[in-house]
Amino acid sequence: MAAAEVREAPVQEEIQEWLADVEPGEVILEVRGITKRFPGVLANDHIDLQLRAGEIHAILGENGAGKTTLMSILFGLLQPDSGEIYIRGRKVQFRSPLDAINMGIGMVHQHRKLVPAHTVIENILLGHPRAGKVLNVRRAEEEVKALAEKYGFNIDLRARVWQLSEGEKQAVEILKVLYRGAKILILDEPTTALTPVEAERLLESVVAMARSGLGVVPFITHKLPVVLAVSDRVTVLRQGRVVARLETKDATERLLAEKMVGREVLFHIEKPNVEPGRIVLQVEGLSTLNDKGVEALKDVSFTIREGEIFGIAGVSGNGQRELAEVLAGLRKPTSGRVIFDGQDITHAPILERWQMGIGYIPAERVDMGSIGDFSLVENVLLNFYFDNAVVQHGIVDFDRVRQLTRELIVEFGVSTPGMDVEAKTLSGGNLQKLILARVMARRPKLLIAALPTQGLDIGATEFVRKKLLEAKQHRAAILLISEDLDEVMMLSDWIAPMYEGRIMGIIPADQARREDIGAMMAGLPVEEKAQ
Amino acid sequence: MSVAGYRIRLRRRTTLPGWEAALISILAVVVGLVLFSLIFVLAGVDPVAAYKNIFSYAYTNKYGLTLTLNRFVFLAFATLAFIVPYRAGLWNIGMTGQLYMGTLAAYAVVYAMGGKTSPKVPLNPYVVIPLMVMAAAAGGGLMGAIPGFLKGKLNVNEIVTTMMLNFVAFWWVAQMIKEGGPFMNPQGRGESFVLPYAAYAPVITSLGVPFTLILALVLAIGLDFVFARTKIGYQIRAFGRNPLAARYAGIDPFRIAVLVFVVGGAMAGLAGYHYFAAVPGVYKIARNYSYFGDLAFYGIICGLISQGSAIAALPVALLFGGLSVGGRFMQGKFHMKFGVDYALLGVLMITLVAFQFFYRYEVTLEKEEESLHVAVHR
Numbered sequence: 001m002a003a004a005e006v007r008e009a010p011v012q013e014e015i016q017e018w019l020a021d022v023e024p025g026e027v028i029l030e031v032r033g034i035t036k037r038f039p040g041v042l043a044n045d046h047i048d049l050q051l052r053a054g055e056i057h058a059i060l061g062e063n064g065a066g067k068t069t070l071m072s073i074l075f076g077l078l079q080p081d082s083g084e085i086y087i088r089g090r091k092v093q094f095r096s097p098l099d100a101i102n103m104g105i106g107m108v109h110q111h112r113k114l115v116p117a118h119t120v121i122e123n124i125l126l127g128h129p130r131a132g133k134v135l136n137v138r139r140a141e142e143e144v145k146a147l148a149e150k151y152g153f154n155i156d157l158r159a160r161v162w163q164l165s166e167g168e169k170q171a172v173e174i175l176k177v178l179y180r181g182a183k184i185l186i187l188d189e190p191t192t193a194l195t196p197v198e199a200e201r202l203l204e205s206v207v208a209m210a211r212s213g214l215g216v217v218p219f220i221t222h223k224l225p226v227v228l229a230v231s232d233r234v235t236v237l238r239q240g241r242v243v244a245r246l247e248t249k250d251a252t253e254r255l256l257a258e259k260m261v262g263r264e265v266l267f268h269i270e271k272p273n274v275e276p277g278r279i280v281l282q283v284e285g286l287s288t289l290n291d292k293g294v295e296a297l298k299d300v301s302f303t304i305r306e307g308e309i310f311g312i313a314g315v316s317g318n319g320q321r322e323l324a325e326v327l328a329g330l331r332k333p334t335s336g337r338v339i340f341d342g343q344d345i346t347h348a349p350i351l352e353r354w355q356m357g358i359g360y361i362p363a364e365r366v367d368m369g370s371i372g373d374f375s376l377v378e379n380v381l382l383n384f385y386f387d388n389a390v391v392q393h394g395i396v397d398f399d400r401v402r403q404l405t406r407e408l409i410v411e412f413g414v415s416t417p418g419m420d421v422e423a424k425t426l427s428g429g430n431l432q433k434l435i436l437a438r439v440m441a442r443r444p445k446l447l448i449a450a451l452p453t454q455g456l457d458i459g460a461t462e463f464v465r466k467k468l469l470e471a472k473q474h475r476a477a478i479l480l481i482s483e484d485l486d487e488v489m490m491l492s493d494w495i496a497p498m499y500e501g502r503i504m505g506i507i508p509a510d511q512a513r514r515e516d517i518g519a520m521m522a523g524l525p526v527e528e529k530a531q
Numbered sequence: 532m533s534v535a536g537y538r539i540r541l542r543r544r545t546t547l548p549g550w551e552a553a554l555i556s557i558l559a560v561v562v563g564l565v566l567f568s569l570i571f572v573l574a575g576v577d578p579v580a581a582y583k584n585i586f587s588y589a590y591t592n593k594y595g596l597t598l599t600l601n602r603f604v605f606l607a608f609a610t611l612a613f614i615v616p617y618r619a620g621l622w623n624i625g626m627t628g629q630l631y632m633g634t635l636a637a638y639a640v641v642y643a644m645g646g647k648t649s650p651k652v653p654l655n656p657y658v659v660i661p662l663m664v665m666a667a668a669a670g671g672g673l674m675g676a677i678p679g680f681l682k683g684k685l686n687v688n689e690i691v692t693t694m695m696l697n698f699v700a701f702w703w704v705a706q707m708i709k710e711g712g713p714f715m716n717p718q719g720r721g722e723s724f725v726l727p728y729a730a731y732a733p734v735i736t737s738l739g740v741p742f743t744l745i746l747a748l749v750l751a752i753g754l755d756f757v758f759a760r761t762k763i764g765y766q767i768r769a770f771g772r773n774p775l776a777a778r779y780a781g782i783d784p785f786r787i788a789v790l791v792f793v794v795g796g797a798m799a800g801l802a803g804y805h806y807f808a809a810v811p812g813v814y815k816i817a818r819n820y821s822y823f824g825d826l827a828f829y830g831i832i833c834g835l836i837s838q839g840s841a842i843a844a845l846p847v848a849l850l851f852g853g854l855s856v857g858g859r860f861m862q863g864k865f866h867m868k869f870g871v872d873y874a875l876l877g878v879l880m881i882t883l884v885a886f887q888f889f890y891r892y893e894v895t896l897e898k899e900e901e902s903l904h905v906a907v908h909r
Contacts, residue, residue, distance in 0.1 A: 328779070329781075330778065330779065349781070349783075350778065350779070350780075350781040351780075351781030351782075351783075352781075353781075354780070354781050360779070362779060364775075367773075367775055367776075368773075368775045368776055368779045369776065369779070370773075370776060371769055371772045371773040371776050371777075372772075372773070373772045373773075374768075374769070374772060378765070378769075381765060382769060382776065382779075382780045383780060385762055385765050385766065385769075385780070386762075386781065391762045394761050394762050394763065395760055395761055395762070396760055396761060396762055396765060398760070
């Protein structure tokens, strides 16, 4: 450890010096002809990119467009098969993230990489070359504080990371890379996990960073308005290639979406008119605890009829997950009743609920919705292993399951080299399509869809929404849980904003006003309209 | 790392064909044997002659082969005892205790039928032998049910419970066979009474191995079939790979935990039956019964090397069974110090486990690119 530092430190200081006088407008990072091939895919195909200091250069692309690969190459996690990277005109090669960091590249991951039990300043100093020697925390604190003030981050450096909100954690990550002397900041899906207010604040800071001469590269899949609001330049990737390179002032949301997806995109979907039928789900005074033993769902009551979509709108963590889990049988209620199809199922086991016609699409696709080490065929079997159509005398008829999987892959457009690949090789959107396909193939009478489009790209989001409406047309009762207010308003017949475990009101979609629902999601009381 | 203009790279594998896994394991054995030849050299023994003796005694000598096969059957059952819970993502470190309990249960059958009094007690072999086999499986299964229940109901760590129960069972055996115990040999000697002739298991005479050999092979094939093709096998595997997803799909974690430990324990119980009640010339719980309790731990290694496949574990069990026999023989023949057989198995275990690295990564050579690395070349 010590020996490595002795060798590294002077080199890094020299590079810092060399990077110190970067002029705004100068090309600080250039990528030429980057190509990276994985078995079966050309992830990056001759990608060229120029980043100027003082500029925000957004990279747009759907899942699987090659963003992650490009990002990993820029950060030294992957080595390109061919192509070059230049920093201030000097050719460089990153053998590891340490090389990239030393060359002034700072990466802020979508999934936070902080130590929750440590304080903010400890996290910022962790891995810092100077922290290996004599640690002058007080001086570091002052320097970080100055840095935070400069870019408008309001953060308590002595707070422990687990106490922070997602937005604050992200600020810590950004401060950490800036404090290491990053001149080029790579942000992976920067606004994804943030609340609207946090996102706005972050964007202000990002602009401040660019104005102070840093080069900023956000990688973005969705939330196109974000891109249009702050970036100076946009590069769009599709299938590993650069398909558009333009200045933001020349771009429109629709144009960017079409470039990303490669075809015209429907921003609005027409809701089919389905006459609501009899009551499928009746929830009465339901309460339950979360994993920490705190009451997370408080006296919730509502009903859903055949052919209706009941949309729960709210920021995650307000009891939506607990609600979905109680209905799916994964969590025990502390009080209240659940009546499905006229039967009291409050205490019914999970398997029985599947067999009765309840389908659950969990928000946790990887952790709960699929088995990464299993093939797609065996993942489809997860919702069919109890079905007599597929199992006779305890023996699984794998020919039937394969046939079913083949049909579902085609019908739902799951992009995969085959059905024997492991599920963990699928992109988020394709995995969600597979889960959706599997659950919908059961033709459930009640479909619980938790955050069904979260993290999906435009094409996949559009597809999932269409399929939910298709289920509605087949007279399924649907409970839609979403953080995306537009989505809830677009799809639902009834909208129920949720805040701190309570449903704040149930509003018919045609009478719903955006401002009212937004206010109710934030816990402000609004005049209720009875269902 | 780079050598002479080539870079050595590790790539994560996405798939591992069976033959490649087999090749890697064989390579691991070869490397292990080469490494161990250092010990022979240091002890002044010609490694080639030593290995020749080990292998020819273990696999071609009539007496040696019988010993090898009997140990192989024992290890095969111990391996199955590990594999069944392993497929459910649970670790059975308790095959030792389970096999002791299986053995005691089998002896309890004979004891209850009055078989302790004399070797010539007229018992009906068609009754007593099947009962012994079933009792051994039930005894091991019950012993397995304890950690299974504790895991399923209260989420108590199964590694700890199975391991601790090994000690319980060890002393229980001692209690039963030593002074004053009900299974005590009439002559004392710290061992159990000898089975009556009627309880001797049928033997495949050409090999000198009891019918349990066939039972072990059938069970291994059957288990692999169950895991690959049946509903319950699928449920166990799904639970093993992602317990949360399994629960989401309605698979009952409690049922799976109890089931795999009962079945695993039953397999271990059969190992106990095989060695202490069926192998010709043993027919008693010998004083050194703990030697076989320890040997059963090789079931863990066999199961890990075969990645949970029962059939693929058989050759590994045959190798370990043979080397433990051949190693002891060679040690005597060359007057080497005690423990050569243990050391040999230990080294092989290490190389086999170390080579599992190549199950996950493959090594490739690539021509070095001629680009500057600014951080170094300034």
